[in-house]
Amino acid sequence: MKHLNIKIIISFLGLTSMLNGLFMLAAVPFSIYYNETEKWGILSAGLTTILLGFLLWFFNRNAKKNLQKKEGYLIVTLGWLMLTFTGTLPYVFTDSIPSYTDAFFETLSGYSTTGSSILNDIEIMPKGILFWRSATHWIGGMGIIVLTVAILPLLGIGGMQLFMAEAPGPSADKMHPRITETAKRLWLIYFLLTFTEFFLLKFAGMNWFDAINHAMATMSTGGFSTKNASVAHWNGSPLIQYIIIAFMLIAGTNFVLTYFALKGKIGKVFKSEEFKYYFFGIIGLTLLISFLIVNYQDPNLSTTINHPKPWGEVESAFRHAAFQVTSVLTTTGFVSADFTMWNSFATMLMFSLFFIGGSAGSTSGGIKIVRHIVMIKNSFYEFKKLLHPNAIIPVRYDGSGVPKNIIYNILAFFIMYMLIFILSSIILTFFGLDFQSAIGAAASSLGNIGPAIGSVSPVDNYAHLSIPAKWFCSFLMLIGRLELFTVLILLTPFFWNKN
Incomplete structure (x- = not known):
């Protein structure tokens, strides 16, 4: 392709690989x-990844520093x-996940x-x-591309193209006129919040290893846990779960x-329309689902994964409702209770949250609340136009x-998102689901949520999917x-x- 700067692309991939190796x-x-x-x-x-990255960077280090939109997307x-x-290598080299398909799925997830x-134990x-x-x-939470722009300004390339392509949400509001300064401040906030949550979880009773892993998974809105039962492992420790709820709420905020x-x-926070819908929406849904759990829950159904409590206990119902609403809406995917075992209306409400997402400019996935706000307002605008066409x-x-x-x-x-969801659902039935x-x-992979419904519910995982289904879900996770x-x-x- 004419004018495509291949060398800067390879050079940047090398830098990305080296940073990834250092994290390993x-x-x-x-x-x-x-x-x-x-x-x-x-x-x-780690050393293999660093060496690979160094070679890619070294032989392309003299590339011209101009970066256009096409190079940014690539x-x-x-x-x-x-x-x-490269992230699959620790799994492969240690034989922790013998199947490469499974290693790729777990890594991209x-x-x-x-x-x-895909881990059963x-x-x-x-x-x-x-x-x-x-x-x-x-x-992945904040994006290593943003990290690279933040700590390697010596590249001298236009970072805004990368930031706009990488940063979650329909807009990338800047806190500072220089993109590198914005990225640095984002990562500083990210690090400080992660450390704060780690400290609080340790204080609340987690051991240090579980605390650091859950802090990283919370602030990234990721959801990987060190326990088979996820956060339900600590159902006997309400303080731990309330801390995670609070930090999921923060992580899903711009x-x-x-x-x-x-x-x-x-004042600036509560002036944001998106934040008001996000914050008060979580409160409203939590209260509604708490009410459904307390008053309409089938007593024959288990309410939690490994530490059931009577649903007559209002605090327990509120906590699990708040936890699962926040977890799904922010696309974190932690589990304190199996929401597919709640009454059908509550379960359907939870599934509908798969198509909402967190705030733009957060680490959440999904469609994002701001898009829903603008679409709804535009719909009312069209109604008004029917009555007043001029x-x-x-x-x-x-x-504004x-x-x-x-x-x-x-x-x-939105149209593309829903079309991909429908087609993906059809394709996954072809693959045996x-x-x-x-x-x-399909909804979970595209929205980067994690646990879903059916055979991929909060008490199940994706290990039973066929190889083609795992690769297809990996593709959905990437585009989502x-x-x-x-x-x-x-x-x-x-x-x-070529134009």
């Missing part, structure tokens, strides 16, 4: 501490594939912060591998608003008019994490045309 090496001390033989496999995987998509392929797993896995598994969440909150500008009635969001091109982009995204499991796996267009645009002929 961070898992080695955990293996050493727990006296695991897998330390050598993790060390070898770097982000290929960068995520590079992360995934980590980086995309989906949290779907998490608790027998080596600690070093479990840390690496959680680290893939943490890296990080720019979190930045303002940390600076004491709380009137100029702008769609307003946060007090929304440009038509943004509205068209949001409508196109029943109807309920197919729509659950990168907001559809970033990947799908590469499949269009006009992207590759």
Whole structure:
């Protein structure tokens, strides 16, 4: 293709690989501490990844630094594939996950912060591998592409193309006029919140290893746990679950608003339309589902995974409702109770949240609340236009008019999202899943949620899927994490045309 700067793409992939290798090496001390033989496999995987990255970067280090949109899209998509392929090496080198398909699925599920797993017994896995598994969440949560732009400004390339392609949500509000400064501040907030949650979980009774893994999984809205029962393992410790609820809520909030909150500008937070819908929506749904659980729950159905409590206990009902609503809406995917065992109306409400998503500019996946707000407002706008065809009635969001091109982009995204969901559900039935499991796996993978309904419910996993189904769900996780267009645009002929 004319003018495509191949060398800068390969150079950037090399830098991404080197950073990924350094993160792998961070898992080695955990293996050493727990006296695991897998330390050598993790060390070898990290060094191999660093060497591969160094070679890619070294032979392309003199590439011209100009970066256009096409290169930006290719770097982000290929960068995520590079992360995934190299990220499988700790699993492969230690033989922790013998099947490469399973290793790829688990790795991409980590980086995309989906949290779907093929592991049948998490608790027998080596600690070093479990840390690496959680680290893939943490890296993918904010995006290693943003990290690279933040700490390597010496590249001298245009970071905004990468930031816009990588940052979650329909917009990437900046906290600072320089993109590198924005990325640095985002990562600083991300790190500080992760450390704070780790400290609080440790104080609440988790051991240090579980605390650091769950802190990384929470702030990335990923959902990988170190326990087979997920957070339901701590159903006897309400404080632990309330801490995780609070940090899931923060992680699903636009990080720019979190930045303002940390600076004491709380007024700016509650002026955000999206935050108000997000925050009060969680409260409203929690109260509604709590009411359904207390008053309409079938007493013959188990309410929790490993530590049932009577649903007559209002606190228990409120906590599990709050936990699961926040977990699904923020696309974290932690589990404190099996919501598919609640009454049908409550279960259907939970499934509907698969199509909402968290806030734009957060680590959440899904469609994002701001898109729903704009689409609903635009629909009312169309009703008004039917009555007053000559009137100029702008769609307003946060007090400002929304440009038509943004509205068209949001409508196109939503149509594409729902079309992919429908087609994916059909394809997954072809791969052997029943109807309920197919729509659950499709919605969960595309929305980066994790547990779903059917045979992939909160008490099940994805191990039983066929090999083609696992690769297809991996593809859905990737396009969902990168907001559809970033990947799908590469499949269009006009992207590759020479003009």
